[in-house]
Amino acid sequence: MSATSINALLDAMTLEEQVSLLSGQDFWSIASIQRLGIGELRVTDGPNGARGSGSLIGGNKSACFPCGIALGATWNPELLYCIGSAIADEVKSKGAHVSLAPTVNLQRTATNGRNFECYSEDAVLTASLAVQFIKGLQDKQIGATIKHFVGNESEIQRTTISSEIDERTLREHYLYPFEQAVKQADTWAIMSSYNKLNGVYTSENEWLLSKVLRDEWGFEGIVMSDWFGSQSTAPTINSGLNLEMPGPSRDRGNKLIAAVNEGAVDPERVRFLAHGMLTLLERVGVLQTHTEREEQSLDRPEHRELIRVAGAEATVLLKNDNLLPLDHPSSIAVLGPNADSAQIMGGGSAQLNPHYAITPLAGLTAQLGEESIVYAQGCSNRRYEPLITGAFQADYFTNRELSGDPVYTETVDQLHAFLMEGFGGGKVEKNHFSILLEGDIRISETADYHLGAFSAGYIRVYLDEQLIIDSWGDKWQRGTTFFEEGSEERVESVSLSQGHTYRLRVEFACLPNNKLGVSGYRVGLGLPTSDQDIAEAVEIAKNTDTAIVFVGRNAEWDTEGGDLPHIRLPGRQDELIEAVAAVNSKTIVVLQTGGPVEMPWLNKVSAVLQAWYPGQEAGNSIADVLLGKQEPSGRLAQTFPVAYEDTPIANGDAQVYPGREGKIVYQEGEFFGYRHYDEHDIEPLFAFGFGLGYAQFSLQDAQAEQSHDGYEVMVNLSNVGKRTGQAVVQAYLVPPTGEAKRAPQALKSFVKASLEPAQTSQIALPISLRDLAFYDVDEGRWCVASGIHRVDIGFSSRDIKQCVNIEIAEPFFLEDGSF
Incomplete structure (x- = not known):
């Protein structure tokens, strides 16, 4: 449909019909106009798959792809296109038209709970990957929604905090992935963040949504709010927010019609935003189309294979004392909390119900057989007590007091629920209900157990009619769970006997006030790690040829809604690694985390792999790399510090992090990520871009020549090893000395190439004029400084092999539209 036809459609619409396009009708959809x-x-989460309209827990099964930081570690834009294309198929199978992805906020800190969902600490790498992911989606007529626009680099008080970021840092870094998504991929949608930007909520920030996004970048898509992230009527409309989500509307509908009638909103502004919505409908093929898509759970073989390959390619080999790949070891000790647990994704809105999940133990057993493997958990890495499962009767009440007769009864198989819509058989209001859950639990071992519960709502937990946990009324306190709407876990010790059956009763009531409309509960029961657990793992390691310790975090730690308390391995995992390494010289550590961790045991082990959260094929991908069937061609997209104290925000100033008096100040400017370590001469544990492989490479004969839009750096890459492998050639700009303070080096270009042994290939690294420029705030333009711009070429930010110079005789400004 042409723009003229859309205008004709708008002419035929009433104000009320135009307004109806500007807010959701429910949690996942925008209403049709049948007349x-x-x-x-329909829209759906999220970055590592397509959940559909189901709850964050359970629901229709979906393919689970590697998380964002894993995809970032691939440094492979072509792979991101394939994944975007595959997720487009997943979105269609869920009856949706728009994917709420990708997430491109930068990894400013090592503790952001959502780092796992983001690609990198670097804007150039992030943008290159995001552009191809978006193209993969949109080439199949599925809209991308790049998020969160902008300044959402922490989960602490994210719905109210003001991110204070100077304009130059914004332009050169935090805005850059969004700008490239608009200019290079023509993204059809952008999601505003919850936070304020320099004192103004991003959902009503006219400078951001109108001046920069539309006037300067030429964006023609729509901007939607994050869920419950719009704060007003006229300000969000006048600033350029097309869509308030979710529905039903809180600030639009009749309020917006009244604002138009009162003169607070120009009707032409409503028409403009409605035009954007109709354009999106046309792009995804539902304008004047009534095709119903039924939600399906399609387990596609081609997606299985893609996930397995991508998971392996994301794996970063951090250390290898000639132990990997494993060559038919006679016996292997498979140890650690992540060995027989498939850590495939982070938590929050990115999570889904996977078709299946392969554990590392299962992946290794499938390839080596049971006879060569001995397993022990050794310790736990959980944040919360193990979830209680079984058959529990749930009675729903239309009040907060569990009084009267229940209006709906069902049987649930676990004591964990995320209640936002469609629960209670549709017979209770989501902001005015209570639930009584009852069932039996049988104990297999006499011990002192830990009973734990947390909730977005009031909760009481009884065992055999004895009140154990009481978080009701004033005894409940808000914490970081359930997107900062829930409490912290409360844990009580209970002595339980083997063979005894206990009656468990849980009483739950929603909160009187709830900003995000989230209710939920979780109840767990478990045993703490004992010295005997670690001793058992050590004994196994002592009597096997090779010990592989699978450690890290899980979705309880790496999750939306809260930042990490530290970057140490949780629980007694460091102790387990040290003990195993002391008795087995062939100890391999496989890490699964959503970001950096400290490694006090690094010099005591023979090999370290970082495997992230690689999707539903996790165990197969990891086994493929360990056994040499796939090359570990991942490279770090985030710097790993020696200790948290080395990170950019660990200066003790609460205003820098985690925030103070409603503000978080990006005082470091552009000196975050690897630029921080370069500027302050801090040696990282592992540098940005670092990663070993099973092949070896060299670089020679770098040269630079002018191209039509800047320069092209050419360098010869040679495989000098004995295996076919992949290298990531990286180009960093070292700017000339000048008045404008700039980072010592900044990534500007990279190429991932696969070479056979003894093969040499010439690699072309484009360096545009924009790459040479900095943003001159006083002039409001991009400026290329005079002097020698050195381009360093290497295999990481700290492993430079070649350099070339680009000389600029006179400074100049870039013309609008030239980049």
């Missing part, structure tokens, strides 16, 4: 034949639009 004009306008179809319904």
Whole structure:
């Protein structure tokens, strides 16, 4: 449909119909306008798959792809296109038209709970990957929604905090992935962040949504709020927010019509934003279309294979004392809390219900057989007590007091629920209900157990009619769970006997006030790690040829809604690694985390692999790398510090992090990530871009020549090893000395190449004029400084092999539209 036709459609619409396009009708959709034949639009989370309209827990099964930081570690834009294309198929199978992905906020800190969902600490790498992911989605007529625009680099008080970021840092870093998504990929949608930017909520920030996004970048798509992230009526409309989500509307609908009638909003502004919505409907094929898509759980073989390959390619080999790949070891000790647990994704809105999940133990057993493997958990890495499962009767009440007769009863198989819509058989209001859950639990071992519960709502937990946990009324306190709407876990010790059956009762009531409309509960029961648990793992390691310790975190730690308390391995995992390494000289550590961790045991082990959260094929991908069937071609997309104290925000100033008096100040400017370590001469544990492989490479004969839009750096890459492998050639700009303070080096270009042994290939690294420029705030333009711009070429930010110079005789400004 042409723009003229869309305008004709708008002419035929009433103000009320135009307004109806600007907010959701429910949690995942925008209503149709049947009178004009306008179809319904449906959206779905998220970055590592397509969940559909189900709850964050359970629901229809979906393919689970590697998380964002894993995809960042691939340094492979072509792979990101393939994944975007595959996720487009997943979105269609869930009856949706728009994916709420990708996430491109930068990894400013090592503790951001959502680092796992983001690609990198670097804007150039992030943008290159995001552009191809978006193209993969949109080439199949599925809209991308790049998020969160902008300044959401922490989960602490994210719905109210003001991110204070100077304009130059914004332009050169935090805005850059969004700008490239608009200019290079023509993204069809952008999601605003919850936070304020320099004192103004991003959902009503006119400078951000109108001046920069539309006027300067030429964006023609729509901007939607994060869920419950719009704060007003006229300000969000006047600033350029097309869509308030979710529905039903809180600040639009009749309020917006009244604002138009009162003169607070120009009706032409409503028409403009509605035009954007109709354009999106047309792009995804539902404008004047009534095709109903049924949600399906399609387990596609081609997606299985893609996930397995991507998971292996994301794996970063951090250390290898000639132990990997494993060559038919006679016996292997498979140890650690992540060995027989498939850590495939982080937590929050990115999570879904996977078709299956392969553990590392299962992946290794499938390839080596059971006879060569001995397993022990050794210790735990959980944040919360193990979830209680079984058959529990759940009675729902239309009040907060569990009084009267229940209006709905069902049987649930676990004591964990995320309640936002569609629960209670549709017979209770989501902001006015209570639940009584009852069932039996049988104990297999006499011990002192830990009973734990947390909730977005009031909760009481009884065992055999004895009140154990009481977080009701004033005894409940808000914490970081359930997107900062829930409490912290409360844990009580209970003595339980083997063979005894206990009656468990849980009483739950929603909160009187709830900003995000989230209710939920979780109850767990478990045993703490004992010295005997570690001793058992050590004994196994002592009597096997090779010990592989699978450690890290899980989705309880790496999750939306809260930052990490530290970057040490949780629980007694460091102790387990040290003890195993002391008795087995062939100890391999496989890490699964959503970001950096400290490694006090690094010099005592023979090999370290970082495997992230690689999706549903986790165990197979990891086994493929360990056994040499796949090359570990991942490279770090985030710097790993020696200790948290080395990180950019660990200066003790609460205003820098985690925030103070409603503000978080990005005082470090552009000196975050590897630029921080370079500027302050701090040696990282592992540098940005670092990663070993099973092949070896060299670089020679670098040269630079002018191209039509800047320069092209050419360098010869040679495989000098004995295996076919992949190298990531990286180009960093070292700017000339000048008045404008700039980082000692900054990534500007990279190429991932696969070479056979003894093969040499010439690699072309484009360096545009924009790459040479900095943003001159006083002039409001991009400036290329005069002097020698050195381009360093190597295999990481700290492993430079070649350099070339680009000389600029006179400074100049870039013309608008030239980049």
